[in-house]
Amino acid sequence: MKVLAAMSGGVDSAVAAARAVEAGHDVVGVHLALSRMPGTLRTGSRGCCTIEDASDAWRACERLGIPFYTWDFSERFAEDVVEDFVAEYAAGRTPNPCMRCNERIKFAALLERALELGFDAVCTGHYAAVRPGPDGGLELHRAADDAKDQSYVLGVLTADQLAHCLFPLADTPSKELVRAEAAERGLSVAAKPDSHDICFIPDGDTRGWLAERIDLTPGPIVDADGRAVGEHAGAQAFTVGQRKGLAIGRPAPDGRPRFVLEVRPKENTVVVGGRELLDVDRITGIRPTWAGAALPEARTGEWFDCALQFRAHGEIVDARARQLEDEAGGPRWEIEPARALRGVAPGQTAVLYRGTRVLGQATIDTARNARLAAGSDA
The missing domain is CATH 2.40.30.10 (Translation factors)
Incomplete structure (x- = not known):
């Protein structure tokens, strides 16, 4: 089977590609360039899609003896993931950019191009499993390692997409075994930290990042009964369940902490209340x-x-x-x-x-x- 291995530059995608090669597939490694101005270096476990990640992906492919290419998906990523993220926050919602990336980039744009070029499947380092169902169709299942299971962020996949997905890490009991295998195979990413946070906000300051892209204006903070209790610097920077950053300045009548219950961007209002609400x-x-x-x-x-x-x-x-x-x-x-x-x-x-x-x-x-x-x- 001709397989395109999506190489993120991390240990999971490297081991997944190695297993695909070992299984006898004809494997080609592809790293997605998702930014025209990627950071040169990661900061610990924050961020991804950097020049360092591209270099690590290339080194892994060199070690495995498979061809390596970089595909520029930066424009598509900016439109379908970054701009969507900003628009959702501007509308008072809390988006999940990883879901959107899987839905529109990795298993849409990437898979579409792979199929056009004659590949049979896309291989990734996700912890999830594709298994046959009782009716003969394919189903998506949780991975063996509950701690690393990523089936949630793959829930956007359709039946047609599942038919072209390869997840070699599905039955691996733990991430430690993946790292040990990477070390045994001589892959330089064996001890590389996992990436966390939103890849295009590597410093983790979502509010500061949004403030540069959304016109945030001060407005009222009200309780569940509509009484004004404070002022915010921009409603769109808040999300339901948030406690930090409210800066109300005075306690609730019952003395208990208050949380964001609702964000109303059209009214530029943030509603707060007790945890039970x-x-x-x-x-x-x-x-x-x-x-x-x-x-x-x-x-x-x-x-x-x-x-x-x-x-x-x-x-x-x-x-x-x-x-x-x-x-x-x-x-x-x-x-x-x-x-x-x-x-x-x-x-x-x-x-x-x-x-x-x-x-x-x-x-x-x-x-x-x-x-x-x-x-x-x-």
């Missing part, structure tokens, strides 16, 4: 996709049992969900967790599971707090 008992999701075949209930609108995860490496809770039509006739999901969840924000991604199988994902549009809903109904 972050509890969510119903979620609506828009633009849902199924990772493989849709469940039969998707056609009937019936409730189906599942498990819900709304953050990468976040908690997983039992839930029920159903697929309905929105006002435009498109699909939407209603999700009810078995217990209240805290800090769910519009813009995040809700990924549904059944056992180890990823059913699919949707972008969270609304998250209802039972206490606030009861108050508004009174």
Whole structure:
């Protein structure tokens, strides 16, 4: 099989490519240049897609004896990931750029070009598994290593894309074994730190980065009853569940900490309240996709049992969900967790599971707090 190995410059993609070569595939390594002005050096485990990463990817391919190329996807990345990130925050939502990158870059733009060039599959170092389902179709499943499982950020993959994905690290029990294997193979990235944070904000200062791209203006901070309790420097820089940076200056009447409950960009208002007002008992999701075949209930609108995860490496809770039509006739999901969840924000991604199988994902549009809903109904 002719395989394109996506080489990030990290240890996972290097070992994944090595295993693809060892399995007898015809492998070509490709590093994606996602910025026209990449940083020269990483800062510890922050950032990725730097000149150092490109060099590490090249060295890994040299060691494996496979061809190496760099493809410039910087313009597509800027439009589909960076600009989307800014637009979502400007609209008061909390996006996940890694989901968007997988959806629009690694398993859309990259896969499309690979197939056009005659490749059969794209190989990555993601910790997830593609397995045959009972109906013969392919399904996306969690990896063997729960601590490193990345099936959440791959929940955007469709059945057609799964047919061209290769995840050689799926059954590896731990990251330590991957590093040990890299060292045995003589790969220079064996001890390289994993990248964290948002790759295009390597210093981790999301608020400062957004302030350079969104017109932030001061506005009111109000409590759940609409009473003004302070002032902010720009509503779009806040996200649901946030506590730090409110700078209200005086405690709540009950003396307890206050958290961001809602961001209203059109009114330039931030709503705050007690921790209990972050509890969510119903979620609506828009633009849902199924990772493989849709469940039969998707056609009937019936409730189906599942498990819900709304953050990468976040908690997983039992839930029920159903697929309905929105006002435009498109699909939407209603999700009810078995217990209240805290800090769910519009813009995040809700990924549904059944056992180890990823059913699919949707972008969270609304998250209802039972206490606030009861108050508004009174």
